[in-house]
Each structure stands twice: as structure tokens, then as C-alpha cells.
Amino acid sequence: MNWKTTASAMGLALLASTGLARADGVLNIYNWGNYTSPDVIKKFEAKYNIKVTITDYDSNDTALAKVRQGGTGFDIAVPSQTYVPIWIKEGLVQETDPGKMENAKNIAPEWANPDFDPGRKYTVPWAWGTIGVVVNTDAYKGPANTWGIIFNTPDELKGKVNVVPEMGDVMFAAIKYVGGQQCTDDKVVLKKVRDLLVAAKPNWIAMEYNTIEKMGAGDFKATSDWNGSALRQRLANPAIHFNYPKEGYGLWSDNVVVLKEAKNVENAKLFQNFIMDPENAAGLSAFHRYANAIAGSDKYMPADMKDAPEVVIPADAKPLGELQQMCAPETQELYTKIWTELQK
């Protein structure tokens, strides 16, 4: 094939592809990495003849900063509950009223009217989970349902504990451990928190996100972690257990919003409705390994998640969970100072 025919063939191919895209419609999703089930996406694409592209982000702050700048081309994003009010307040998302969509009836009652989006005017639940303590029971057999594993480490675990470096989560846990309220700006409590953290740090081996691999390989024997991550660790090594700290633990939830600058609003709405279907919600869970806030999805869940203690919170631990909030900027500033002090 000479240059000219190659070029014209490529031109034709390009024309054909754009032509197809126009006919079928597209949807651009901006989501956390390794979080979106390819199977569910394929099903959505087949059902509505829509081409889906997915772009990853790695933190709420990154996603917020990027969408704020505008011109991203994304239709959908999946911010956490702490950030949803900011997205709404700054006018970055559209009021698509998913609470009135066909599948909204499937949302579990406790997630139907959350504080971060009363009446579900903007958001659809994607996943929710808990933050607790993961322990390898081969290394430590004592009671582990306490933040004390992290902040007052038992001798067997000294030098083997990891802490996931999410400032908000660590501050939440430390405040609970000293008996305070989340987002407190009480200096007496915060001083205790600061002293607790600084004294606890020498017993930690690392502050890393990469817990699944490191717990599996034995570099860490205990860590603070998200429940879905803990589930993956237990499936790889049955000695690894997730624990709900008795001092209180944090709940989080990630939510699908349609961006104000979205070009494919109707497709995005279809997607919001689509993932509230129990079978599809279960498909998402099967991939990201978290619960999904859709009632009736249980029967479609994979066998190893149906009654996994990481996903189904035991009755006695249920009242200890508390949805984490976004702290006031002035409080956040105090926390950053304590955090810097901790990591200096």
C-alpha cells in the first residue's frame, strides 16, 4: 500500500468512527482508578448503544481542582460524600433529580435522603464503606476492635503497623480514640490528638496506600484501611481480619453526579438510572468490592461478598458507624498543622 492509499484509508476509518460515534452517543466518565466494572459498562453500552470512556483520578482534591478549571469534557464524576456539598455549592453539578428516576425506588432507605444531598437531587449512590482496623491474626491474637491497634500499638505489632495517609480519616480515628467529636476544633481534644499521634508514630512502619499487596506479602501485620481493601486481603490470606473499632468508625460514600459542563446530559442520566438497578449495582460491587446502597442487590452479589463481615456490618457494630463530614476550613487548617507536625 503506498502512502496515498494508506492516508485515504485512515481518513475513511476516521470518518467512519466519528460517524458511528455521532450516531450512537457517548458518555465520558471521570472516576477513581480501578473502580468501574468493565462488565457493567459493557452492558450499559450494549443496552443504549452508547460508547463509554473512563478517565481515572486519584483523589477528591484532584478531581475537584480539575473540574473547577472547566473544559474537561467529562459528563460524570464520582466525588465522596464530604466533597459533594462543595460540588453543589460551587455549581459544578446539574440537578438531574435522580431521586425521582425510575430506579430510585431501589435506593436503600438509610441512603435515600442523606445529609450531603437531601432528597437525592444531584447524586446516585455508587459505593459506600467503612474505615477500620485490619489485623493479621497470625501476628496478633488479642482483641482488635479498637483504634488502639494504631494509636497504642500492642507489643506484638510494634514496627509492623501501617497507617493509610488520609488526613481526614486519621484525624477522625484519633479524635474518636481520645473521646472527641468529628471535626472538633476543641483545643483540649486536639492537643490530646496531637500528643497521641506523635507518640504513636514510632510504632508505625509506614504510611502508605498500597495495603493489599503489603499486607499480603507480610510487610505489614496491621493497618488502618477501607473495608473493600480488607476483603481483598482476607480472600488472599484468611488470617487477615477487618475490625470495627469500638470507639467509633467512619462511614463514607461515593456518589455519581452529572457535571454542569456535561455535553451528554441525557446519556449521563440514563447511566445514573442504570446503576440504581439492583443487578447492575451488584455488578459494580463485584468489581470494586464495596457495598452499593441499592436494596435488592444482595441476591445478585457474588457469593464471597454476600455475608462477608467487611461488607455486611455486624449488628453490634452498626450503631458505632458515623458518616464522615467535611470539616470547616479553619478546622482543616488546624488539622493540617497537626498532620505536618506528625509527618515532619
Place this chain on the structure above:
Amino acid sequence: MATAEEVAKAAERRDVRDRWLLSAPALLVILFAATGPLLIVLVYSFLTPGAYGDVKWQFSSDAWTSVFLERDIFDDTLSLAAAHVTIFWRSIKLAVVTTLATLALGFPTAYFMATRSEKTRDLWLFLITIPFWTNLLIRTFAVLQIIRNEGIVNTILLKLGIVSAPVQILYTDTAILIGMAYVYLPLMVLPIYASMEKLDFRLVEAGYDLYATRFKVLRKIIFPLVKPGVIAGSILVFIPALGAYVTPSVLGGGKNMMLSNLIELQFGQGRNWPLGSALSITVMIIVMVALLAYVRNAGKSGVRHG
């Protein structure tokens, strides 16, 4: 009527003008690309942080104050920002030690390469560049696989019965230094090799003929002649080592912040972009001062030896 000389002069002037005009677009792009982003950082460092990231367009010098001074959140006293100083010092120390370590490893390597036959030299040069083919992150993870508790080094030590429990190398300062020295070594070897290759080894022979000891030859002949390479190599290693982000986080475990982590914190979870900008500029100033001092010092002693 214009003389021939005037005509020639006018043509020359036109020629010079045309050249400037032709290169102007490129120069403007470079000027803008080099200074534009830095100016934005500078401007941001004098603004007020937005409530949830970003900046408010309101002048404030708070960011600059808090680079060096901090108000204690508990007793409200103003004091030197000890946390920042500790972190700055840690990064500077790491950069200096990395530079020295790569120099200690790189100098003999370059000498070895330069003293091979011309044909094999190219092969050695080629081998040195191989690590550059892979991404920095992947190279760092490779080091992690070697030194971790279940890694190659510990497995061999355990199997040979030299140690009874794995040696904890990962997540220590040693791990960071091993990683940094490995990652930045080629940047030290290449410039030294470039100088060394041009070295006239007959001078070395002459030194020996005049009864100089090997150490004296190294100190009085080889080192002064390859000094430009050593300076270039040190600069190439020191600057990126000061801002290293990936290697210290992966191998050090992220318990202790480096400068880069401190800056990242301000743009991420800390939501204080002006402070992040001010810290970035502070790093630049440190690098500039260090370079000026180093080059000046090196130049002076060069004259003395030369």
C-alpha cells in the same frame, strides 16, 4: 547616491533584523514557557487560600510568613516553623548525601569506562543508559522487590544462614539512599565520563614517570582535568534529588515528609495553594543559592590547581 559601502551596511542591517524577526516567535515561546508558569506560582504565593482548594484573589503575605514562622495552635505563640525547617533540612541532607554517594560510585565507573578500548567504550556507555529506558517508578519498585523482607537480598541471607530474621531495610533511611543512588547514578556517570574520555592519559603516564604516587596522580592530574564533569554531574544529581518524590515515598514508607510531600500536601489535603507556591519558590531559591556557592567555590579552587 548611496555608496557601495552604505548599501552593504544597509543589507547587513536588514539581515540582522530579519534574523531577529525570524527567531522572535521561538524566543517568545521559550520566554513565555519558561517564565509564565513561574510567574503564576509567584502570584499565587501572595494570595489567600480558597476554602476548599484554589485561591481567592485577595492579597496576603500569610503564606510567606508561614513558610518560616508558625503560630502555635495551642498556646498561640509565634516561633520558627520547626516542622518546615526539619523537612527542608531532611531533603537537603538527602540530596547532599545522594550526590556524594553517586560521586563515590560514579567516578570509578567513569574511569573504568574511559580506560577501555574505544570499541568496548560504546558498549559500556550503552549499558549505562539502559535504566533510562524504563520509567522511574518501575525502577523504584524493582529496588523495593530486592530489599523488602521477602525480597531477594533477605531470601539469600536467610537461606545462607547469615541472619535468622529478615533485615528490615525497606522503610528506612538506608532504603531511600539505596534507591536514590541507584536512580541518579547515570546522571553522575555520564558527564564525568564525557570529561574523562577527553583526558589525555599520557599526562597520567608523565605523572608516574615523575614518581608521583597513584593517589597524587588522581588528586593532582586526573581530578582537576575532569572537574567540569564532576561539577556538571553533581548539579544534575543534586537538583532533582532535592525535589525527589517517588523514591522517598515508595522506599521510605511516607512516614517522614520530604519537601515535595510537604508541597503536595498544600495542594491536596491541606488546601493551602499559596503556602504550596511559597514553599516551591523557597526551594528554587535554595537551589539557586546552593548552585551559586558551589560553582563559585569550584571555579576558585580550579584556578588554584590549574
